[in-house]
Structures are given as C-alpha cells and as structure tokens.
Amino acid sequence: MLAADRIVSGRGDLPREVLEEGRARGLRTAEILSFTSMAFSDTGNMLVAVKAVTDAYPLRGDVIIADEPFVRDDRYKLDRQLERFG
Known part of the structure; x- marks a missing residue:
C-alpha cells in the first residue's frame, strides 16, 4: 500500500476489511x-x-x-502537481 510517501509491504495480503475501510475514506x-x-x-x-x-x-x-532504457517519449506526462518540482 502506498500512501503519499509511505509504503506498506509484506509477504501476505492486507486484510480485505482494511482495504475496504481505506477505500471508503477515499484511499x-x-x-x-x-x-x-x-x-x-x-x-x-x-x-x-x-x-x-x-x-x-x-x-x-x-x-x-x-x-531502450531512459528513453523519453512524447507520451510521457506528469501530473501538474509534480511538474512544478522540475
């Protein structure tokens, strides 16, 4: 799970009720x-x-x-919020 700059990872799935609660809150x-x-x-x-x-x-x-790695393409887009960081 990625929340802003936080990542939660593990070997197993998060309980379904945790995901459902998060999604109900807009996650x-x-x-x-x-x-x-x-x-x-x-x-x-x-x-x-x-x-x-x-x-x-x-x-x-x-x-x-x-x-090829690191090829920039015309389709490449960033969210407007991220573009201001250059």
Whole structure:
C-alpha cells in the first residue's frame, strides 16, 4: 500500500476489511506483486525481476514501455502537481 510517501509491504495480503475501510475514506490503491526468477532461452539464461500490477497502477502519471532504457517519449506526462518540482 502506498500512501503519499509511505509504503506498506509484506509477504501476505492486507486484510480485505482494511482495504475496504481505506477505500471508503477515499484511499486510492493499486496492488503490486513482484519477484525475481530465472528466464531461460536458447541463447542463455538471465536473472530477471518480474512485476505484475493492477489496472490502477500507477496512481499518478503513466507507465511507458521503451526498447531502450531512459528513453523519453512524447507520451510521457506528469501530473501538474509534480511538474512544478522540475
């Protein structure tokens, strides 16, 4: 759970009633599951980090997928509140 700049994480799910109470009070949530694993192919093996997210992720901004790391795209947008920080 991410609340402002706070993250609550653990090995198990938060109790459903805790999430429902938070949502009733206006809390927006996105669920994330991440783990490391080995990826195997004909050309070699690689340790990978896998992340699965719900449709609500990210709560602000956009996720952009690129062929190269750190590529800025015209679709890249930030919330107006974040733009003032440069």
